[in-house]
Amino acid sequence: MTTTLEQQLWAAADILRGKMDASEYKNYLLGLVFYKYLSDAELREVYEQENGQTTDFPDRTIQYQTLTEWFEEDAEELTEIIQLQKGYFIQPAQLFYTYRQQADRYEFNLTDLQAGFNELERQGNLFKGLFADIDLTSTKLGSNAQQRNVTITEVLRALDEIDLFEHDGDVIGDAYEYLIGQFAAGAGKKAGEFYTPQAVSRIISEITSIGQEDRTPFHIYDPTMGSGSLMLNIRRYLSNPKQIHYHGQELNTTTYNLARMNLILHGVDQERMNLNNGDTLDSDWPTEEPYQFDAVVMNPPYSAKWSAADKFLSDQRFERFGKLAPKSKADFAFLLHGFYHLKDTGTMGIVLPHGVLFRGAAEGTIRQALLEMGAIDAVIGLPANIFYGTSIPTTVIILKKNRATRDVLFIDASNDFDKQKNQNILLPAHIEKIVKAYKKREDTDKYSHVASFEEIKENDFNLNIPRYVDTFEEEEPVDLVQVSDEIAKIENELSEKQSSLLDMMNQLAVTEESKEIIEATKRILLGGQHE
Structure with a gap:
């Protein structure tokens, strides 16, 4: 998993995890990651249709410009071609990129995002009900529409930093594993799920x-x-x-x-x-x-x-x-x-x-x-x-x-x-x-x-x-003579240290207040030597 995926999932989850349980916020995050993927994949497809296949894509601003220009020129043709290639078509106004731009201008509205979800779900059985678990009206996102807007705006910004096409692996699976691992080892358990590492x-x-x-x-x-x-x-x-x-x-x-x-x-x-x-x-x-x-x-x-x-x-x-x-x-x-x-x-x-x-x-x-x-x-x-x-x-x-x-x-x-x-x-x-x-x-x-x-x-x-498989490891036999010698050596070292400490205490200039404490310490040390 790329560091960017981890960092941005952390940042997005951090916005939500104080508001709801991990088993809930992962639905928002994974659903939005998926919508972003479809949106960005469409931008790439349109660019390739116009410029030929490439592995070197320009900035999304240029990809978006290519799409909007074609859409304004012939929306019906563009829609038909992209639906044939990708199995769906997201209107320019409902692309994840558009929502991110609106978020940066503080113009984003949750009703627009919900409209994007609804429109995609209408495009055949493949997408039907996919976003049913993302409740954009939930008070857990905020007590009023303005607060909910702010919450999702921050999440959009965090997730949009992920380049899903640079990620080498199972994006949803890696994201799911990361979210459970970092924020809720019990999230899968609560939902009756067990994710396979x-x-x-x-x-x-x-x-x-x-x-x-x-x-x-x-x-x-x-x-x-x-x-x-x-x-x-x-x-x-x-x-x-x-x-x-x-x-x-x-x-x-x-x-x-x-x-x-x-x-x-x-x-x-x-x-x-x-x-x-x-x-x-x-x-x-x-x-x-x-x-x-x-x-x-x-x-x-x-x-x-x-x-x-x-x-x-x-x-x-x-x-x-x-x-x-x-x-x-x-x-x-x-x-x-x-x-x-x-x-x-x-x-x-x-x-x-x-x-x-x-x-x-x-x-x-x-x-x-x-x-x-x-x-x-x-x-x-x-x-x-x-x-x-x-x-x-x-x-x-x-x-x-x-x-x-x-x-x-x-x-x-x-x-x-x-x-x-x-x-x-x-x-x-x-x-x-x-x-x-x-x-x-x-x-x-x-x-x-x-x-x-x-x-x-x-x-x-x-x-x-x-x-059938014996993994028992026998312990090495204990050399009792060696152990006895080591104990004697330790006791000699301890006796030397105690004698040295007593000599140091005898040389101390002490007050009447500390005299009793020093004498008591001596008695303990000397008592230990005679035990």
């Missing part, structure tokens, strides 16, 4: 792409997609990123809109975007072709509650396993949902708490069934405290269908991290080590082990990682 996304993305790098088209599915960043990471590892089709579902409407913004920001057109706002477990989706995918990636809410109603025993996703995940812990329900939607040739990666590896009862039955069919390919233990909103250690489980073997690769990466102030961080070297171990699939002392099905069966299908 980029490092974990990269591990899952790289592993699920192995052997499928050249597949076109490539279909990826995330049934609990959050901001969509876990799906977007797959682009790093495929030969044809423009041939990726994204399928995702999200229960929380605010987060669902965030994912839509994120995919649009990354140039995903409507034909390659199949997203749904719904409850993944309660009602299966998608049910129409395609409903099975080359990669399934998931970071569901950990140990969430669900109905576990009897009707699910005849649901195609769960019926073959004979048991349902318990009402108090839906972890295996999410896993089986994802596994059902995986192609026979695909790979699935899911992040879950460690309890799924060893808990008994219904979960033990499901785990045994998965192991007997050879579905569990690898179990990767991650360090604790790498997720925002929870400090628990987690595991990445890799699943496949129709494997030739039923062995399981265990990787214990729980001790490999960089400790920072509030979070533990996985560095590129740690990620590379995990992926390399997955590819090699062999025993490495204190790090990885390939367990046969018979070994797992002997362990009653318990997949707790320490049963």
Whole structure:
């Protein structure tokens, strides 16, 4: 993430964070960042239409002038061309650049910004409801219209300093991670969301792409997609990123809109975007072709509650396993949902708490069934405290269908991290080590082990990682003679220091008032020597 993105998000958030909770102000900031991106992308598109493709864009003032001149000459033609190229058209009066200029002249009005939101939302299903969570009439922005104007004016100025096209990465995802990390480690938790750190996304993305790098088209599915960043990471590892089709579902409407913004920001057109706002477990989706995918990636809410109603025993996703995940812990329900939607040739990666590896009862039955069919390919233990909103250690489980073997690769990466102030961080070297171990699939002392099905069966299908990877480090034997010598040496040094201090005290010129204090100190020191 560029320093500018961090600095300006900080500046903008600083304006709002005294007025509302972080889970609210991130909606304003991310929505405005998205609107700015669309506005600035339109300015660039118009400039390129007039001057030919370029990577060297002039100042936005010149870009804006190009747009307004064309708009005044033939508004209908310009609108048609930009809508064809970008899928939307923002009127010159409603561009983010225009609002910023008005803010600098103290002429900005919130009603104009709301009109811009409304007009964009009318331009097809892709944008419908995207700004529903941005309430520009909220008294949290100010008790009256003038105060609310001032607040948003300051936010506009801060955000407009970000050059979104110079940012190398996942803008919405990086901004979301930064806001949660800096201002509200609990913001995601309050909203029922768990953001997947980029490092974990990269591990899952790289592993699920192995052997499928050249597949076109490539279909990826995330049934609990959050901001969509876990799906977007797959682009790093495929030969044809423009041939990726994204399928995702999200229960929380605010987060669902965030994912839509994120995919649009990354140039995903409507034909390659199949997203749904719904409850993944309660009602299966998608049910129409395609409903099975080359990669399934998931970071569901950990140990969430669900109905576990009897009707699910005849649901195609769960019926073959004979048991349902318990009402108090839906972890295996999410896993089986994802596994059902995986192609026979695909790979699935899911992040879950460690309890799924060893808990008994219904979960033990499901785990045994998965192991007997050879579905569990690898179990990767991650360090604790790498997720925002929870400090628990987690595991990445890799699943496949129709494997030739039923062995399981265990990787214990729980001790490999960089400790920072509030979070533990996985560095590129740690990620590379995990992926390399997955590819090699062999025993490495204190790090990885390939367990046969018979070994797992002997362990009653318990997949707790320490049963298979011994990371115990024996302490060096204690040399008692050396310790005794060191203690004697310390005692001699202490005696010498006390004697020196007593000599110094005897030489002091003291008053009657301090005499008693010095004598008492001597008694303590001498008493310590005779103990």
